[in-house]
Amino acid sequence: METGMKLLSVNVGRPRAVMQDGDADFTGIFKDPVKGRVTLRTLNLDGDGQADLSVHGGPTKAVYVYPSEHYDFWKRELPGMELPWGMFGENFTTVGLLESQLNIGDKFHVGSATVTVTEPRMPCYKLGIKFGRPDIVKKFLASERTGFYFRVLEEGAVGADDGVRLIERNNDGLRVSDVTSLYTHEKANLGLLRRAIKVEALPESWKSYFQHRLAKLAGSA
Numbered sequence: 485m486e487t488g489m490k491l492l493s494v495n496v497g498r499p500r501a502v503m504q505d506g507d508a509d510f511t512g513i514f515k516d517p518v519k520g521r522v523t524l525r526t527l528n529l530d531g532d533g534q535a536d537l538s539v540h541g542g543p544t545k546a547v548y549v550y551p552s553e554h555y556d557f558w559k560r561e562l563p564g565m566e567l568p569w570g571m572f573g574e575n576f577t578t579v580g581l582l583e584s585q586l587n588i589g590d591k592f593h594v595g596s597a598t599v600t601v602t603e604p605r606m607p608c609y610k611l612g613i614k615f616g617r618p619d620i621v622k623k624f625l626a627s628e629r630t631g632f633y634f635r636v637l638e639e640g641a642v643g644a645d646d647g648v649r650l651i652e653r654n655n656d657g658l659r660v661s662d663v664t665s666l667y668t669h670e671k672a673n674l675g676l677l678r679r680a681i682k683v684e685a686l687p688e689s690w691k692s693y694f695q696h697r698l699a700k701l702a703g704s705a
Contacts, residue, residue, distance in 0.1 A: 489580035489648040491594065492552050493517045495570030496532035502613055511610045513573035521643040524597045526636050529575055543635055544602040544687045550574035550631035551582055557629060565615075572624075573614065574631055581648065583632060583661040589654030589685030597640030598651070603687055604630040604664045625668060632660045656683045663690060672701060 495515035502511060512533050523530045527546055550572045558567055569577040576594075583604060591600045607625055612618035624630070658680055666676055677698050681691045 489592075489650075490578065491576050491642065491644055491646045491648065492579055493569035493577040493644050494522055494529070494642055495575055495577065496522065496529050497570075498531070498533045511613060513610045513614045515570040515573055515575065517569055517644070519644075521595070521641040523639065524595070524599075524636055524642050525639050529642075532575060545633045546636045547575045547599065547634040548573060548605060548631060549576040549578055549581060549634060550605075551629070552577050552579055553582065554627075554629040554631075557627065561623065561627075562615075571614070572631065573611070576634075576642075578648065583628070583630060583664065584659060586632065586660050587654040587656065588658045588660065588663065588683055589656060590650065591637065591652040591654075592634075593649045593651055594634075595640050595642035595646040597636060597642055598638035599634035599636055600685065601654075601660060602633045602635045602685065603690060604632050604660050604667075606630070606667070625664075628661060628664050628668065630660075630664050654683075654685060656685070658683045658686065666694065666697075671697065674698070674701065677701075 495517050497512060497515040499512040515532070518531065524547065526543060529547070552569070555567055559565075586601050588601055588603065591598065607621045607630075609618065609621060611624060612621050656679075662676060663680065663686070666673060666680060670676060677694050680686060681694050681698070683691075
């Protein structure tokens with residue numbers, strides 16, 4: 485994991501109505517950078533919100549983080565498209581925090597808050613609304629540049645240019661990218677599936693999904 489980890493931008497936004505196939509749809513994916521410091525609470529940042537709480541938000545998805553390093557890839561993939569910080573709906577645009585280097589359960593100080601890594605982001609159709617192209621959902625998942633979520637362990641204030649400091653590495657060694665791989669191209673990796681369901685810090689929804697996958701694989705063996 486890199487030294488010099490930090491926040492480049494803190495982005496928030498309230499849910500808004502957008503037109504989709506002639507109907508109004510509500511989404512919180514539109515985020516804008518904020519100046520100054522913002523209070524990070526158990527469920528989200530002040531000034532932020534999610535529209536569909538059945539799949540977005542909650543304690544394990546309090547903060548969506550997206551590595552700034554991925555923006556160059558998307559500029560090549562989507563030439564001519566403006567990609568300001570917050571374009572992927574992230575709350576934190578970061579430096580030095582990559583899915584292939586972070587373990588589920590790693591703990592960090594960010595500003596005066598304490599957070600822990602919980603899971604990768606799985607894209608939904610609202611990413612297609614934001615980008616104005618439905619194929620972005622498939623491209624996003626295939627890229628495995630998903631970003632990830634933080635759970636808030638201690639509330640505090642955060643702002644752009646705050647350092648991010650690792651305070652505890654999770655020894656289970658399940659990376660954020662491992663979870664994404666199990667969802668995309670490693671669906672039959674029995675060893676990784678068994679490891680994943682033993683990781684206490686992984687949300688129950690993922691463990692249940694992987695247990696179901698294991699049961700199906702055992703039944704077809």
